[in-house]
Amino acid sequence: MNDHTPQAPPPPDLWATVDTLWEWLDSHRPIEGREGVLLRVLKLSEEVGEVAEAVIGATGQNPRKGVTHTWDDVQAELCDVVITALVALRTLTPEAREVLARHLERVTRRSAELPARADVPRPSH
Template structure:
């Protein structure tokens, strides 16, 4: 299912490169976009919990999920600016994280 992620984000990155260039400033902007989207996800979660008494409950869990998808997309687009092989880099990181979790889980259960 995520195989399309890399095709689509490569296309988005290419479009951004054509419009904005691919220099250091643009790389920084793409990185900051990840932070912006993460902030929107956090704000949506605050809205789910009603943590802000002035606003009350303003969001749903589906809104948080939607914002988290935006974080993933922004991160995938940004990753294209930092490596020529984003799927390989993410796959290696994913398996390394899973390996650490599995090692930690086995250590605790022994």
């Protein structure tokens, strides 16, 4: 039997990819030192703004422009935020993986201690 169903590529190793992106960015950094680090962190604000733009575009909230984006665009912009944040964290410390793991553990533990709220609506798709 000849199955021509395309196979999905294996998922990339997240931290290896973050390291690769960080190395490439570091070798192409136009501004060095503290200012370069600060600009890398500020890049996160730009990416968050692009999420907002995509949400406004997906919902058609700008009557002059109408619907200009899709929810797939919103998802892609959110991914850019995550990638940018991870690269910024890696810029601040080579132990970014461990820092994130410890922080995620604290947030998970903290949220597990909170009682469930029945009055909070859950998003639906």
